[in-house]
Amino acid sequence: MTLIRRFFTLVFAASLATMAVAQDGKLNIATVDMQELFKQYYRTNEAQKQINVERARIQKDNNERLARIRELEETLGKLRKQLEDPALNDSKKQTLFKEWQMQQQEGIALDRERREFLQRRNQALNEKMVQRMKGILEEIRKLVEEKAKVDNYDYVFDKSGLSTSQVPFLLYTKDATDITAGLLKDLNKDAPADSLPVEGDPKPEIPAPATETPAGE
Structure with missing residues (x-):
């Protein structure tokens, strides 16, 4: 489980330690699919496009060095x-x-420089991507929190979250309301037409922390 996924699992589950029962004796519980919100949010799509452009630029530079x-x-x-x-x-x-x-x-020196270039640029891009995606996830989290307060939910659980053993964190909830669709509508209400995700396009996952993953070696 990624650090970011763990962060959201804890956010939605931490309040279990101080569980408060509603006035009628029943908990008002909602579920949300954070992965779906993240994938379908237009700002995620915009960020992915920018990252793809930068990756293509890195690959172009690498190809010139290889030539x-x-x-x-x-x-x-x-x-x-x-x-x-x-x-x-x-x-x-x-x-x-x-x-x-x-x-x-000269060839040995150029190849060493090329590899160092790839590692440096890819690592910087990965770190930039993770920070950008974390910012987007924080926006989504705040919207979920606002929705929970407005609709008086006691708890909102991420049904896409996985435990450390890769088992879905939320296996069953009784009478829980799924608020994913409404939140997605709110997230994309001001989206430019060309920024919305297109059906069939690969969708980004909630990213893992940055790692050294040089491409094109």
Whole structure:
């Protein structure tokens, strides 16, 4: 379970320790699907589009670096063939060998720089993504809290939350009201038409903490 998912599980479950019964002796309970709200919120879709653009830019830079490295590999191959020529005199062979060494060292340095570039840029992007998504999740959480106060719910449980053993946190609730659809309508009421998620497009999950996941190696 991710740190963010755990955060929301605790938010919706922490009040169990101080459970208060409504005046009529019954608890007023609601459920919400945080994953669905997160996936279908237009600001999540906008953030994902921006992240995809930045990932494409990183990949483009990586491809340009790879192209230079492949050029060096081709040059090294040609030099190696020349060095294998038995008719080559010692003086020429030494000159070619020094050039081959220089090209090889340049290739090693460029590839090391490329890998470091990928790790640095991807890690920075992942951290940026997690912070952006955490901000969006906080917006959703506040809306859920406001809804709970207005409609006088004692508890609101995230039915998409998983326990540490990856079992759904909420297995059963009696007479609980699902407020997901209404909240989603409120979240997207001011959404630009081109920012709404399109059916069939891959939907982002609530993200895990940033990790080093270089792409394109």
